[in-house]
């Protein structure tokens with residue numbers, strides 16, 4: 001089977017390239033986060049240690065290293081992300097369901113999608129600046145509430161799109177069958193459509209979570225000077241200290257990776273449980 | 278068990294007139310089939326009855342109770358979907374129990390009923406399987422069981438056998454009939470397969486382009502199709518066309534002259550002189566006659582044709598014969614062994630050919 005052999009080789013090469021792109025930046029970030037002294041032309045740091053980590057995590061206070069403490073920022077980001085996920089999904093699920101399952105006239109459907117899409121259809125900076133002006137008037141700038149709102153605006157389009165396509169992929173007969181045996185519309189949704197669309201909905205929630213954790217531009221315009229999320233801390237740290245930036249970058253990765261692992265477990269169970277995969 | 282009555286049902290999808298003035302009554306404990314070609318409105322009719330589609334006009338009665346505006350879950354109608362629509366994330370048990378749990382029936386009673394219904398569909402012991410672990414035929418039976426287990430008053434089936442292979446489909450026809458008779462449930466059965474409709478139905482309603490063309494018992498429709506469309510739909514047939522030339526009142530016979538001058542005798546007492554008619558020749562009516570026997574025959578309805586195609590089918594042979602400008606098909610005993618191009622004589626028994634109006 002010479003053909004198989006070629007395909008195998010190509011697969012391995014692609015995998016290695018993939019690893020290279022994924023791991024090399026990660027590796028260099030990790031090395032940077034523990035580098036106390038690292039000058040050109042050395043390949044590796046001359047001196048390593050966890051000082052920046054401990055400082056960033058608030059475990060030691062050292063004036064020589066600077067005063068970055070990422071724990072509050074991390075918790076703030078996490079809290080905002082969780083609230084954004086809850087809010088966005090509680091809009092995206094009904095909206096997606098309505099768009100996918102109800103007989104809405106075409107023009108209305110288009111209108112709704114455009115409405116969700118509109119904030120993303122223009123260059124982002126001007127949009128955020130305008131949003132800032134509006135938020136200023138109603139006193140939302142510099143508040144966590146304002147930042148949550150801006151994250152919601154950023155992530156809602158994708159969330160609605162993913163939920164819509166998830167609900168569309170579920171054959172309408174499944175819900176109709178539930179109704180024919182006596183289940184109300186709500187019960188049919190909760191017991192049939194919702195569990196079957198769980199993988200897509202969770203994917204959508206993960207996406208929203210990651211978007212919120214990473215969001216910078218909107219947070220920058222709306223949140224300053226009081227709301228400093230992890231990406232904001234990263235930004236201000238990266239100007240002065242690459243070690244802190246590396247620590248924060250790794251911290252930003254942690255919830256994402258954890259989330260992915262949990263979701264993957266959950267998705268697998270869901271598929272095995274019923275999707276016939 | 279209940280009587281279902283549909284009155285003047287209309288349903289449009291935008292400009293498409295899916296069904297128009299559809300009325301029929303499904304007799305208690307019997308099977309009524311909606312039969313017709315693809316797109317004729319069978320599914321739409323069924324979905325109106327189930328409550329998934331709101332008719333633009335018309336009424337639906339279940340035992341004289343107007344259910345036209347009642348939501349589907351309150352109608353107490355069981356439905357079997359063409360693609361079964363079993364819930365993939367639930368086991369067979371879960372699928373069957375769902376409707377019963379809604380009704381807050383006790384667990385013992387649920388178990389008892391599921392056991393019973395699985396016996397009826399001959400799948401005892403399959404409670405813990407997921408739908409994807411079942412064959413097509415088994416899924417079909419579970420879908421049937423799910424529609425039966427909550428003891429609905431009537432049952433709707435939308436081409437329930439069309440996803441099965443030919444052999445299994447034929448088997449399931451009999452199983453369905455047997456089960457339906459045993460339970461005595463009223464059923465409305467949608468199919469586009471005339472053979473299936475003839476076997477399982479007590480009453481057939483034939484639809485075309487959203488309108489009812491004819492309804493009656495299988496025998497009535499088979500023996501007295503109202504027009505060429507029904508005649509062609511209910512059995513594989515060939516046609517000759519012409520007009521009523523004269524009557525023989527004492528024999529209740531009609532004499533037809535085809536467009537190319539052939540004279541055919543047949544029976545039908547609902548036609549008038551000069552009316553355009555179709556002569557339906559089913560594949561089993563042509564009787565070959567040997568040339569030397571010709572004198573012995575009555576001399577009517579004897580034709581000379583030419584074999585233009587012969588297909589060997591084992592114990593029978595399928596011939597296509599050219600007569601005048603017509604082409605007829607016959608499925609005849611393999612003892613008649615004609616070559617393509619050979620001239621043959623055959624007889625069309627007047628009582629076996631079907632004369633209908635053209636439209």
Ligand SMILES: Nc1ncnc2c1ncn2[C@@H]1O[C@H](COP(=O)(O)OP(=O)(O)OP(=O)(O)O)[C@@H](O)[C@H]1O
Nearest residue numbers: 290293294295314315316317318319320321322469
């Ligand atoms: N939801 C819908 N939107 C628009 N048109 C529809 C819809 N449902 C059915 N139709 C149209 O209504 C007509 C009747 O459709 P229906 O599904 O009732 O046919 P059918 O007899 O069940 O056909 P088949 O044997 O192919 O299932 C068709 O012309 C179809 O295109």
Ligand SMILES: [Mg+2]
Nearest residue numbers: 319320321435
């Ligand atoms: Mg159909």
